[in-house]
Amino acid sequence: MDESHRKSAERVRSEIERGVRPPSFRDALMAVPASERDAWVDRVLGLGELPSDGPDLPSGCVPYLPCPVDALLRAVDHAPVRASDVFVDVGSGVGRAAVLVHLLTGARAVGLEIQPRFVVAARELAARLSRVSFAEGDAVDLAERLGVGSVFFLYCPFGGERVTKLLSALEPIARTKAITICCIDLPLPPCSWLVLEPSVGPDLAIHRSTLHLSDRGLPA
Numbered sequence: 001m002d003e004s005h006r007k008s009a010e011r012v013r014s015e016i017e018r019g020v021r022p023p024s025f026r027d028a029l030m031a032v033p034a035s036e037r038d039a040w041v042d043r044v045l046g047l048g049e050l051p052s053d054g055p056d057l058p059s060g061c062v063p064y065l066p067c068p069v070d071a072l073l074r075a076v077d078h079a080p081v082r083a084s085d086v087f088v089d090v091g092s093g094v095g096r097a098a099v100l101v102h103l104l105t106g107a108r109a110v111g112l113e114i115q116p117r118f119v120v121a122a123r124e125l126a127a128r129l130s131r132v133s134f135a136e137g138d139a140v141d142l143a144e145r146l147g148v149g150s151v152f153f154l155y156c157p158f159g160g161e162r163v164t165k166l167l168s169a170l171e172p173i174a175r176t177k178a179i180t181i182c183c184i185d186l187p188l189p190p191c192s193w194l195v196l197e198p199s200v201g202p203d204l205a206i207h208r209s210t211l212h213l214s215d216r217g218l219p220a
């Protein structure tokens, strides 16, 4: 990594350690060549080797793999995630995506993670950031935590019946407010109250709820 980007990573890191959300975070990230942004983010957040999964991962649930920064940037821009949103990372691993989206947008971020030691790591990562929090458990059972969200992010945390269960848990929430579901590499089953945004990209899908009169300028 270029010396100037190494230095910018250290500067941003020290700001975060002081509990400051760097106002120029996005500019600093975008100044780094796309191919080096993942390494830059890992440096900023002090993330090392990929942690291994524990025995707590039920079958049908996907092991930890961080979402590439490029895909997260596109999700944030297409959703879009605004400072007034609550971003919920369904299957948040060590908290990288939730923290990154908070730093990029100022949105409150909530991570839901089934593997307890990842939750511990995520809480350590976000210790100084007041608007980022993590809950432990099977995301489909964390109805109260889901209920705070306006933008839901799924980097293929699970498949099959759990996805259907998650949509059932989100439906009552979508009756009270407009929600957006961003999926990376995860096709959703047919769902009568969601509309798929056309032509977003091969890996990213943006689904918008239609049950509530939208505050995002879309038809209810």
Ligand SMILES: C[S@@+](CC[C@H](N)C(=O)[O-])C[C@H]1O[C@@H](n2cnc3c(N)ncnc32)[C@H](O)[C@@H]1O
Pocket: 057, 061, 062, 063, 064, 065, 066, 067, 089, 090, 091, 092, 093, 094, 096, 097, 112, 113, 114, 115, 118, 137, 138, 139, 140, 155, 156, 157, 158, 162
């Ligand atoms: C592919 S990783 C995505 C991590 C994170 N969203 C990111 O993009 O950096 C999937 C994560 O979902 C978690 N997970 C799998 N099934 C889950 C469930 N039912 N409830 C909560 N978390 C789950 C896994 O432990 C893993 O950390």
